[in-house]
Amino acid sequence: MKNRRKEIYKAALQKWGIENQLQMLGEESLELSLATRRLYRKGPSEETINEISGEIADTEIMIEQTKMMLEYWSVRKRVGYIKRSKIARLANRLKG
Numbered sequence: 001m002k003n004r005r006k007e008i009y010k011a012a013l014q015k016w017g018i019e020n021q022l023q024m025l026g027e028e029s030l031e032l033s034l035a036t037r038r039l040y041r042k043g044p045s046e047e048t049i050n051e052i053s054g055e056i057a058d059t060e061i062m063i064e065q066t067k068m069m070l071e072y073w074s075v076r077k078r079v080g081y082i083k084r085s086k087i088a089r090l091a092n093r094l095k096g
């Protein structure tokens with residue numbers, strides 16, 4: 001992760017604390033979920049594409065902060081490992 005971004009995330013964590021940042025991860029995930037439903041329901045338009053883009057950005061930011069907050073438990077490494085294994089499983093399923 002870029003140093004500047006890391007500094008900003010650390011400052012956010014210091015200002016609001018881990019509990020609030022975890023709440024934000026939950027809120028942003030929910031907003032992404034709602035934006036996904038709206039895109040599906042209304043179809044692609046300037047409005048729905050802008051909305052889902054914003055919510056993807058918000059969620060990614062909170063995911064990055066969460067990985068940083070939980071670094072003591074090697075969450076970034078665990079996510080990387082689990083992600084590789086899930087993608088491999090997906091590839092296997094696609095083979096038929």
Ligand SMILES: [Mg+2]
Pocket residue numbers: 028031054055058
């Ligand atoms: Mg949002």
